[in-house]
Amino acid sequence: MVGAGFGGLAFCQSFPKDRAEITLIDRQNHHLFQPLLYQLATAGLSDSDIAHPVRAILSQRRDITVLLDEVQSIDLPKKLLQLSSTQLPFDYLVLALGGVTNYFGHPEWEEHAPGLKSLQDANRIRSSVLLAFEQAENSAPAQAEAGLLNIVVIGGGATGVEMAGSLVELSRHVLRRDFRRIDPTQARIILLEGGSRLLPAMPEKLSEYTRKTLEQMGVEVRLNATVKSISHHQIETNQGNLEAANIIWAAGVKANPLLAKLGIPADPQGRVEVLPNLSLPGYPTIFAIGDNARVPWKDKKLVPGVSPAAMQMGAHAAQEILAQMESRTRQKPFIYWDKGSMATIGRTHAVAQIAQLKLQGFLAWVAWLGVHLIFLVGFRNKLSVLMNWGFSYLAYRPGARIIPNSPAHSRI
Amino acid sequence: MVGAGFGGLAFCQSFPKDRAEITLIDRQNHHLFQPLLYQLATAGLSDSDIAHPVRAILSQRRDITVLLDEVQSIDLPKKLLQLSSTQLPFDYLVLALGGVTNYFGHPEWEEHAPGLKSLQDANRIRSSVLLAFEQAENSAPAQAEAGLLNIVVIGGGATGVEMAGSLVELSRHVLRRDFRRIDPTQARIILLEGGSRLLPAMPEKLSEYTRKTLEQMGVEVRLNATVKSISHHQIETNQGNLEAANIIWAAGVKANPLLAKLGIPADPQGRVEVLPNLSLPGYPTIFAIGDNARVPWKDKKLVPGVSPAAMQMGAHAAQEILAQMESRTRQKPFIYWDKGSMATIGRTHAVAQIAQLKLQGFLAWVAWLGVHLIFLVGFRNKLSVLMNWGFSYLAYRPGARIIPNSPAHSRI
Numbered sequence: 001m002v003g004a005g006f007g008g009l010a011f012c013q014s015f016p017k018d019r020a021e022i023t024l025i026d027r028q029n030h031h032l033f034q035p036l037l038y039q040l041a042t043a044g045l046s047d048s049d050i051a052h053p054v055r056a057i058l059s060q061r062r063d064i065t066v067l068l069d070e071v072q073s074i075d076l077p078k079k080l081l082q083l084s085s086t087q088l089p090f091d092y093l094v095l096a097l098g099g100v101t102n103y104f105g106h107p108e109w110e111e112h113a114p115g116l117k118s119l120q121d122a123n124r125i126r127s128s129v130l131l132a133f134e135q136a137e138n139s140a141p142a143q144a145e146a147g148l149l150n151i152v153v154i155g156g157g158a159t160g161v162e163m164a165g166s167l168v169e170l171s172r173h174v175l176r177r178d179f180r181r182i183d184p185t186q187a188r189i190i191l192l193e194g195g196s197r198l199l200p201a202m203p204e205k206l207s208e209y210t211r212k213t214l215e216q217m218g219v220e221v222r223l224n225a226t227v228k229s230i231s232h233h234q235i236e237t238n239q240g241n242l243e244a245a246n247i248i249w250a251a252g253v254k255a256n257p258l259l260a261k262l263g264i265p266a267d268p269q270g271r272v273e274v275l276p277n278l279s280l281p282g283y284p285t286i287f288a289i290g291d292n293a294r295v296p297w298k299d300k301k302l303v304p305g306v307s308p309a310a311m312q313m314g315a316h317a318a319q320e321i322l323a324q325m326e327s328r329t330r331q332k333p334f335i336y337w338d339k340g341s342m343a344t345i346g347r348t349h350a351v352a353q354i355a356q357l358k359l360q361g362f363l364a365w366v367a368w369l370g371v372h373l374i375f376l377v378g379f380r381n382k383l384s385v386l387m388n389w390g391f392s393y394l395a396y397r398p399g400a401r402i403i404p405n406s407p408a409h410s411r412i
Numbered sequence: 413m414v415g416a417g418f419g420g421l422a423f424c425q426s427f428p429k430d431r432a433e434i435t436l437i438d439r440q441n442h443h444l445f446q447p448l449l450y451q452l453a454t455a456g457l458s459d460s461d462i463a464h465p466v467r468a469i470l471s472q473r474r475d476i477t478v479l480l481d482e483v484q485s486i487d488l489p490k491k492l493l494q495l496s497s498t499q500l501p502f503d504y505l506v507l508a509l510g511g512v513t514n515y516f517g518h519p520e521w522e523e524h525a526p527g528l529k530s531l532q533d534a535n536r537i538r539s540s541v542l543l544a545f546e547q548a549e550n551s552a553p554a555q556a557e558a559g560l561l562n563i564v565v566i567g568g569g570a571t572g573v574e575m576a577g578s579l580v581e582l583s584r585h586v587l588r589r590d591f592r593r594i595d596p597t598q599a600r601i602i603l604l605e606g607g608s609r610l611l612p613a614m615p616e617k618l619s620e621y622t623r624k625t626l627e628q629m630g631v632e633v634r635l636n637a638t639v640k641s642i643s644h645h646q647i648e649t650n651q652g653n654l655e656a657a658n659i660i661w662a663a664g665v666k667a668n669p670l671l672a673k674l675g676i677p678a679d680p681q682g683r684v685e686v687l688p689n690l691s692l693p694g695y696p697t698i699f700a701i702g703d704n705a706r707v708p709w710k711d712k713k714l715v716p717g718v719s720p721a722a723m724q725m726g727a728h729a730a731q732e733i734l735a736q737m738e739s740r741t742r743q744k745p746f747i748y749w750d751k752g753s754m755a756t757i758g759r760t761h762a763v764a765q766i767a768q769l770k771l772q773g774f775l776a777w778v779a780w781l782g783v784h785l786i787f788l789v790g791f792r793n794k795l796s797v798l799m800n801w802g803f804s805y806l807a808y809r810p811g812a813r814i815i816p817n818s819p820a821h822s823r824i
Binding site for chain 2: 028029030046047048049053055056059060062064065066067068069083085086130131134137138139175177178179180181401403
């Protein structure tokens, strides 16, 4: 079992106790609740609100050994994992390594436009955004560096929309009274989307509602905007150039690069082809799930890379392996149960699609809040997040805008 | 005004509104509640529980400008502060720069034995301690590196006692069920104190109680132990050598090195001599407070470097400056009001001295808890800390044991 994301944990939790010796390997010591990562990046929540130690989650499972380690390579025919300093043989393997930010062939952009996949990413973005305001305050009343208070978010999917909404609230409300020489509400938040509408996976009506709401909040939304190049504080698009001290990449995800080394056919996003039961072709005891698997769905679409899908695949892989261990022969195809999708736009605004139901506005926001709290691992985390949100809602003053290490001379 | 610690904030809060243009400079964007820093280092609390943005604390004070900057030098006669890229002239100055870890002439020990003065320090210690357990689990059942699960805490003052107690609880309770190949309760926590008793500032009876309680909890207390040298995972003392993957320095603090460059007489801990009203000799408009000032007290002792003292000095300096601004001539000497001292030893154990009252055990622990919550800046932080403590108390499962960036290949 490799990966302690939603898929990996769902596998562990749905596999019956004491029926196998399970080893769970992850390169982080925590499970990360990625859907709320944008709130860490925008100073609404803290590390420990959205990350939970894997060992704590599984401490009751004496049959599961957790290893903090990174898989270096996998020998499929020999059934052997190469870890950083040891080797681990296996009978069954589930690949749930998750994804990394996809720069579509431009790895050099990462330096200037960080993505949002880990605690470290989120802390980096938070520090950089907050430091830009600090630098503007320090250099005022002299002319500040061009674009110091501009923030460009690239990608109009759920992450980009949530980031942009959250950033505009940070500048318009949270930081409003904090500075004396600059006016934080003058910060420009620019959201670039390559397609013709935001949230392309949602119905068109909700995309339009999202765009209007963001614009009312103060976000500059630019549709059909394609990025030509990104360099230090500079971004070149088909609609002109922008200067911005903060450029955030929310435009795509691809599977962990380790998948590409397996010799299994994969799509451009690095997801490997799997059989209907999620096992790899030719390797009936090896499964790939979540962002690592390319699984067809209705209307020629693929099962989307969202946490409910990963969790369902994890549970399915557990059932398949259990059947094999019990020498039952049936191979059941995985069937995705679409629970809908949702995105929050800002305080009290969200959009949600649940089956045929389309929600927007306050009701969708309440639904979003409830769903995220229910799925957030760990009771303590739920309470803490609820408390933070409660405070934000009442007072617009998230308590998490700490720059852990902010030497004054560090330049963004 | 330089420094947003307890002294600097007390100055700002006690200086009347709109009577002066106040600039508060700190190299961090947050005020840090240092008395609870050890809980961050031992995974009991999170960054944002004990750090609060300075701007948020002072957002109502339109007369106070906060700058995230680092003072490079101070020209006392010219009344000029050199910041990282600008200069700032002043009429009055209060030096409240706080302290740094004191290695007593052995700066090379810092690399191997981190101190505990900043968020970064605490996060470094936490990651290193947790990674040692992870590495032991990874290398088991093979023989682990010698001393991997040993933790040596140097210094038997309040910080050292609190660290040792907290670490032994981490290994004996919090992590107890988290590993499969190693037994975390086998970790050795060794507390070294150079003097003949722990908590030398406390009455002897409480020192003895502290030692006994720590030993019952599983800490090895070594008194009269002096450190000869520290290198990578190695420490040489007059009582023999120890191997330990984690060595934590809690043996001393000295004033910010900037003070030494002022040309004002200072003691070995870097605290400058001040007049009875806390101003610098020869500079009636410049004050030093908190850990930056050497202030005589009763019985040939000095006012201790604790937060209540810093806060009282901050308020006093504000009164002195106000008097000068109003051309009142009186210079009042600073008089320290000793509110007592306390240290927590572990879950439900603490010692406290308040005037003639000596407390130990559960009652002292409740007092300790109450006092720390009252003084913790920010209502939200109080709630969050209370919640964390509540969970620890009920379930022994602090939720904060996250390694923000834990690549498996990073070696401690």
